Amino acid sequence: MNKRVTIKDIAKALDVSISTVSRALKDSPEISPKTRELIKKTAKDMKYHPNPIAVALKTSKSHTIGVIVPKIVNTFYAGVVEGIEEIADKHGYQVFVSSTNEDYQKEVKHVNAFINSRADGVILSLSRGTTVLDHIQHLQDLEIPTVLFDRTTKNLKIPRVVTDDAKAAYKAVMHLINGGAKNIAMLSGPKHLLIGRNRTRGYQEALEKAGLTFNPDLVIHSDFTIDNAQKATKSLLENEDVDAIFCLNDDLAVGAIYAAKELGLNVPEDVAVVGFYNSKRSHYMNPSISTVDLNPHELGVLAAGLLFEHITSGEVDNEKEIVVPSNLIIRESSKR
């Protein structure tokens, strides 16, 4: 029952050699059309399915690519994965996804797992705690095509694809300004994260463009929990005169809204809030928050495209950085 048919079986059935079968199955021109068709037909009849493990062992090509994300429950990453799968599918590759849960140890472990399982390529977004990059270096040393996305690093020469955070932030803040906001705070994340720095840049640029002065006191940092965002926003609102808050991400925006409510303020009438969301639904759920789309699916498509370019041509441009031409959509709903 569990016995699978192999090329050997079909060779025996047809009384030819296994190499003939092997060749016929892959359309080798060396085989006469007649026998080739015969072999293919019987292969189908016998329900032959090639054993990819044997092929992988022989060829050192597994036809799989590994994807490592910090958190698969985050719809942003899930969207990226969908984009990757779409492209991989076209190339006849399987995608294997693993999630580190923001754990550096796990990230290293998953990288090693993909190295061991002979993945033909790896697409990865760095976990929050990742500072040592030996495992990425390891991939490069082994000449395994690799592309970083979203949470990348400048400390390594490696292809990367990122969202245009500064420009997205710029647009979001400009949106608030156009709505009439004058004192715009920014609720940011942990200081060392690149994403925060990039979006802060966009925030600053928008202010400058509008002739508003940048006040460092209005940029507050929090970790990414809703509770702490709420606390941070509360003390901000108590101490500063603020009529709008630009939030680094959706959790922070939720925290900000709760803080505003806690203080008896209305959103968006008293305080406008802008956040970055990954799915339409977030907006539907609470239309008082305007949102900016980052187009994760497109990011995945581009990252996978880059990877397969490397895999198929064998050539890499380690300096390459693709900035996702995100079709940023500001979902208007606040009065500002």
Place this chain on the structure above:
Amino acid sequence: MNKRVTIKDIAKALDVSISTVSRALKDSPEISPKTRELIKKTAKDMKYHPNPIAVALKTSKSHTIGVIVPKIVNTFYAGVVEGIEEIADKHGYQVFVSSTNEDYQKEVKHVNAFINSRADGVILSLSRGTTVLDHIQHLQDLEIPTVLFDRTTKNLKIPRVVTDDAKAAYKAVMHLINGGAKNIAMLSGPKHLLIGRNRTRGYQEALEKAGLTFNPDLVIHSDFTIDNAQKATKSLLENEDVDAIFCLNDDLAVGAIYAAKELGLNVPEDVAVVGFYNSKRSHYMNPSISTVDLNPHELGVLAAGLLFEHITSGEVDNEKEIVVPSNLIIRESSKR
């Protein structure tokens, strides 16, 4: 450069046979402690990493399990995957996830991919369009341990783990009743889905328990798009006297809320809405909707547990159905 060290290399380096190395590496008691340690040490020094592909080819065990979900961007499924990974990790297994995007063709394809790649087990939730079950049958014929979860079927003898939809629905509706609702409608999905039938049962039971009469006209069906849910709800609210709506899932709830607003009704003051949500955030986003938690993580843990039981013991109970003891939490926020 790309050359990996094999047991052969270390055998040569130590001038022993490869089988000695193989045995030593897996702590075979047949090898003298002295040589065993020596071999292990040099293996480490030479940075030896076993090639799982060769092992898989030899042993027909890949130490991987495949997970197939309808939509990885859905946080419910992402949560389930997290739970599965947690358990698989403990067993030293890799988890490979693929998403069908609710496409039956893709589901079949992914199943075949896992069969081909010799996955040691498969955990899967049926896509919406799936009615033919040959591919699942195929897994069983090949004696590949399989467990179904969430969207399962009664048409096959196979272990399954499901959420207690009826009870969850019962609680949600009871919650509305306790809040004072008298005319409770149900916004359901496509008629053929089991999930709808189960939750409808809970809905009915709650009504009966409270001495309210069940009115079939108040159960409306929609597909799962927000837009159609909104339309369906609108015509419901226009034609029937309803003071609360129990929604089959979060998208439907969103549609319902929009319909209410469209008609100038307030939620929850005029119409209370209850939905099922997968993450806390949904609730945070719009506290006017009460929610019920389905605990996807626990579902994943249980499904994986069941699978590994089968994998390790080799025995299955195809009648087994685990109902996830979801810690159902009704997040109070509406006045009712």
Place this chain on the structure above:
DNA sequence: CTGAAAGCGCTAACAT
């Protein structure tokens, strides 16, 4: 055009 044979890296009888 087709076959024989070697070997990918590893495991597991079967020797010794």
Place this chain on the structure above:
DNA sequence: ATGTTAGCGCTTTCAG
């Protein structure tokens, strides 16, 4: 306690 050998299923020279 260790070595020898025969594969797992497939690809790929090298010979006809």
